Amino acid sequence: MTTDDFRPTEQELESMLREIQPTPRQDFYRRAADQPWRAAGPPARPRAIRHWSMGLAVAVALVALLALPPIRTFATNILGQLGLVTFTNEPSIPEKLVAGTPVPQAEAIAVVEVPSAAANQLTPAQLSAQIGAPVYAPPAMPAGWSLGYRVKADMADGGKGALSAFTLPDQSSLMLLQYPTRTVPMTSGVGAATVQQVTVGGNEGIWMEGIAITHDTLANTLTRGNALSWEAGGFTFSLMHYTWGLAEQKAFAEALTPQQ
């Protein structure tokens, strides 16, 4: 789908307008430290900065964790391993994008339409019927949570995945991506993120802290967060949040159940 054959409804326009949430660049905050009311030092960046711009975040998060170029592309430090995926200290795709480094489209292994309307809130059963596989979800939505969207993710290798975003009480988003585990060796650059081998429900997993998980295409800025990836039941899962630590993500991950 391209812009040429896309004509938004009024509701989609409203959603797209709400998604325009750019933030100043880091240099703006460095300069702001000299302002006269900052005698006591610069304040912390407000929490609002960490809020997801939902649609853009989707595109970017996929770029971050699904862009897996062939392993022969890099000669670099290996930080971790998850199945056939090798994690290295090469720049991640979002980091390349924000730096203006060309990124061949072939490096992306998934393309997901950016959700811009509440109509993208499929139930696990609906999405399961679309992708022909069970969709993993929490057995019950925790109090104060809501579903941002749940959509199909078309993988570049022809597979079908599921992408869900949960809106938490602080308005941040927890994103869960599920796709068939690939069967060929791949490499994923994570930049300066720290990588730790973990287990999730007894399955092999990788914890990435400080990874660039969003690239705001409007402001051309990165936002870092934490991601947990693991393999189970023939699927690879990636869980992403700006601030959640390993314990929180792992607890959520281990509570997921397949639903059809």
Add this chain to the structure above:
Amino acid sequence: MLKQTLVHLFAPQDAPLAGAAHFARFYEECHLHVFRYAYALLGGAIDDAEDVTSETFARAWDHRQRFRGDADAALAWVLTIARRRVIDMARRQRRQPLPADLPGPSAPLPVEAAVLAGERSRTLISLLRALPDDQREMLVLRYILGWQVKRVAAHFGKPENTIAVTIRRCLQRLQHAWPHAHLEELQ
């Protein structure tokens, strides 16, 4: 939300923004609103939006002793300052092309999802930029800053129904202008 976070700053006093600590907190809470407001009114120019934001708060700081009012009034006050800065800047730069750092159809990003997001955002920003100033501002306040219609109406000093109808018509114009719009059509 803003009201909740700022309310403690605005206990009755003559000049609620006079103190540096209060002003700093006010800046923390409001600078993103001002930046996004300027960004949208300026058609997506990040450099200019940052400059407007900095200049707006510098001017507000200079005149902080004169301000009287609550949290909502404080934000409305700095947005009024920002609007003047935007108008001044727009006069100087009228009809400049869209910023080059917005990804667009002529400069495709390699990842399709990012390209789609960029294209649509660019299209929307372009269409917004072509709306009359007051209508563009209504959309910015309503959706990008998340104000309720009632608050937008108060800001413009117009009836709620008028604002609601105008916003609806703006959305319809954006919809009809999408995606093959010639910007002149909206003016």
